[in-house]
Amino acid sequence: MTSSLGDGDPLDNGNTSMTDTYCIVCMDNIQDKKTLKCSHSFCSSCIDDVFRVKPACPVCNAFYGTYYGTQPRDGVMKVTRTWQCLPGYEGCGTIVINYSFPPGIQGPEHPNPGKRYASTSRQAFLPACEEGEQVLQLLKTAFKRRLIFTVGTSATTGLSNSITWNDIHHKTNIGGGPAIFGYPDPSYLKRVKEELYLKGVTEASLEHSPMESPV
Numbered sequence: 001m002t003s004s005l006g007d008g009d010p011l012d013n014g015n016t017s018m019t020d021t022y023c024i025v026c027m028d029n030i031q032d033k034k035t036l037k038c039s040h041s042f043c044s045s046c047i048d049d050v051f052r053v054k055p056a057c058p059v060c061n062a063f064y065g066t067y068y069g070t071q072p073r074d075g076v077m078k079v080t081r082t083w084q085c086l087p088g089y090e091g092c093g094t095i096v097i098n099y100s101f102p103p104g105i106q107g108p109e110h111p112n113p114g115k116r117y118a119s120t121s122r123q124a125f126l127p128a129c130e131e132g133e134q135v136l137q138l139l140k141t142a143f144k145r146r147l148i149f150t151v152g153t154s155a156t157t158g159l160s161n162s163i164t165w166n167d168i169h170h171k172t173n174i175g176g177g178p179a180i181f182g183y184p185d186p187s188y189l190k191r192v193k194e195e196l197y198l199k200g201v202t203e204a205s206l207e208h209s210p211m212e213s214p215v
Contacts, residue, residue, distance in 0.1 A: 025050060025058060038062040056200065067200040069166060070109045071146035072117070075101040079136065081128060087175050088184030089127035094174070095136055097124045099148070101163050110151040112161055117151050120163040124170035131189045134203065138193065142168060142201045168195050 023030045025046035032044035040059040042050075050058055055065035078098045086094050100121040106113050126132040142148050147166060154162040169192055173182030196202070 036062070036064070061198060063200040066145065066205075067147070068145050069147040069150060069199075070107075071143075071149040071166065072101050072104055072151065072163060073146065074104060075099060075143075075149065077140065077143045079140075084174070086125060086127050086183040088186060089129055089132070091129070092132075093128040095126040095128050095132060097126065097136075097139070097170070098122075099124075099143075101149070106151055106161065115161050117161045117163055122165075122170070122172065124172055125174055125183070126171070127183075127189075135189055135192055135196075137206055138196045138201050138203070139168070141206055142196055142199065145199075145201070147199050147201065168192065168199070 020041040021030055022028075023041075023043045023046050025042055028043075030041060030043050033041050034044045034047050035041040036047070036057050038057050038060050040057050042058070047058075050056075051064070054067055056063045056067065076099070078100070080096045080098070082094045082096060084094050085092065098121065101119055103119045104117055106115050106117060110117075126136055139148065148168050149163050150166040151161065152164050153160045154164050169181075169188075171181055171183060171185070171188060173180050176182035178185045178188075
């Protein structure tokens with residue numbers, strides 16, 4: 001995975017109020033201490049290694065830049081709407097999301113660079129209520145940042161070199177409840193916003209979201 005740090009140095013080496021001496025990354029005493037603006041301290045080399053993968057504090061997940069994933073670049077996210085109501089959201093219609101990816105070749109950020117991955121398409125559903133519309137905008141940002149899918153081994157088919165979901169859960173069925181990734185599921189919208197938050201996708205970040213990874 002790759003990342004791009006935002007403007008400003010996230011490290012505040014002048015912070016002398018911290019008494020931490022233990023680095024949770026290497027599980028040892030802190031060497032060449034660096035303290036983030038969230039007041040958590042680490043070994044200089046440890047936090048540098050962490051930021052190369054994900055520009056966020058390992059303790060509190062405060063982000064210091066924009067996090068990009070390994071989703072194939074040539075996918076398409078298409079949004080349509082229908083009058084049909086989802087179970088538990090009888091007062092509004094439904095947002096239908098269609099993701100599609102052509103076959104391609106894995107890049108250096110993928111498990112098997114140079115090997116092919118197959119095409120795939122997925123469909124997901126959101127209620128067209130205020131919170132559902134908020135989640136849609138967050139998902140659009142996550143898709144632009146290449147965070148919704150990755151390349152790996154499919155949990156359903158067991159096939160390697162496949163385009164798979166990347167820990168941002170979607171409702172792929174209209175009904176049937178959580179057991180089959182459907183509605184009703186009253187806490188789903190809250191849970192998916194928490195999953196997006198862990199990848200640095202928040203409502204506050206939407207207006208600053210770049211269209212794609214710089215690398």
